[in-house]
């Protein structure tokens with residue numbers, strides 16, 4: 155009896171996501187940080203998204219990098235090192251690194267990502283394909299960027315893939331300022347952002363017919379079930395994504411299909427949902443070229459050049475400190 159009582163008093167080891175989940179789901183309206191979407195399963199689902207016919211950003215950006223690789227590299231410093239924020243599996247980065255190796259004998263490449271699995275894949279594939287690239291992976295988020303100072307100058311920081319689209323404008327500006335603070339004069343940033351376009355194109359990209367984006371979104375609930383002893387029924391929520399014109403962003407939500415209560419053991423709480431209640435899970439901001447260049451400027455970079463595709467669907471901009 156006593157042993158059991160003592161056992162009950164031992165707190166379960168708190169998962170690192172507990173605080174974020176409790177905070178977000180206690181708000182009105184409920185929300186969850188988009189960072190939570192990228193566990194191993196979520197990162198794998200995102201990789202699938204990048205190959206969907208409706209999801210244009212990845213292949214459009216890859217097209218821009220392929221078409222302009224030489225010109226981009228000609229604008230970079232001599233014997234640079236490359237750091238990448240949110241590198242993932244670094245598929246698009248290979249285009250640039252390959253081109254860079256025409257100008258310098260080797261490259262030190264420092265990918266940062268929250269997903270250890272993705273980084274390991276990046277390292278294995280890159281070092282097999284491009285022997286002159288030395289990969290130094292770093293698992294972590296963007297809170298502390300001091301490690302950039304340890305990368306050999308002159309530096310190129312890559313922040314491509316429109317990951318900055320997850321951030322509010324003021325968050326995006328302070329992230330760029332934070333990057334700039336750890337760089338030296340002459341160091342450069344290559345930033346990729348998704349552009350404002352026909353809302354039908356946007357809608358299709360986030361509501362794919364194969365339902366992969368829906369699975370990616372619902373994986374949040376699966377993750378809470380696994381890591382926090384949640385009792386979510388993923389199919390009692392539907393994937394909702396729409397263009398918010400006023401805010402210039404795509405929004406992702408999970409909408410409760412019925413009135414329901416969901417117990418989350420590790421948070422020692424029961425969440426209540428009314429029918430139609432939404433959890434806001436992600437924003438994906440879309441820029442105009444003007445807004446993109448303004449963002450770089452406010453972030454502490456001088457814009458050197460901006461490249462786009464023939465549809466003007468995506469833009470890649472080079473800035474210098």
Ligand code: AVJ
Nearest residue numbers: 203315316317319320367438
């Ligand atoms: C990884 C943030 C660039 O905003 O398009 C894709 C994430 N979410 N489909 C994006 C995402 C749903 C993606 N980013």
